[in-house]
Amino acid sequence: MLIKVQELVTRQEPVQLQGTLDTKEIFRNSPEYNPLGPLEFDVNARAADDRILVSGQISCSVGMQCSRCLDPIEEKIDIPFEEQFRIVEDGNVEMNADDEAVPITGERIDLAPFLAEELVVQLPYAPLCKEDCKGLCPKCGTNWNEQSCGCDTVVVDPRLAALQDWFKPQQE
Template structure:
């Protein structure tokens, strides 16, 4: 997913991109994510000055993940607002001259894929739950407590105070 910098910077109106990107390689190490749909990118490129291009739009994907409490499969949509500014020049050597919200590029052809992948990875949900009041699994026997109670004694006693448990009996 490339764009020509000079062409986008001199365009009268926005240039539109509607493409999909396979991001399944990015989640290979994640055990909580079973699968992901291709990342749908709906982007618009705007000329923002002489040597500046703003890229704005949305990124959407569908995740199949396991609930972090009870391990039930859950489907979640990921909607990301994408916004980046690209400046066509060398990165300034002085920090005070640098725009912290911009990406400096020197090539005429700019590849958006690394920036889209980074935005996708930063916006993945940290811990997905199937419902807000999910009870999770029993720590003793592993029963899904959303389906039925197991009757296990789950009172946790601090091992440092275990000797005092029978003190008042």
């Protein structure tokens, strides 16, 4: 999906872009995330001075594994999208440290890489099936969300192990 820069600047009216992007290429090297559908976008592009402002919403359904109990999760991720592009002359790309706009020199802007990047950045780093997921027992692997186990999961720091008997009542 391309934005024609000159057409947008001369028109002086926002352009609405809606559609989908194939997510197979985005998640090709990411085995922990499985796309369940295309990336859907609904964005508006408008010209303002020497800038192109793009804003809207993107969403995608993604399959993942809970980072605590390893159960599969299907989550629809809705993300607000905003990006600024600054129109510059060829070879006159001076970057200001405070300027967050992406410099563009061509006649067209391909939004696909920017939309894909925003989706990948917003994916949960450690997805959870639910906020209070209890996880798995480190000894026997029982899912604590489904049942409890009788394993002793108290871990004593080996440097302090000699002190663990300190407060036990002494038998005579």
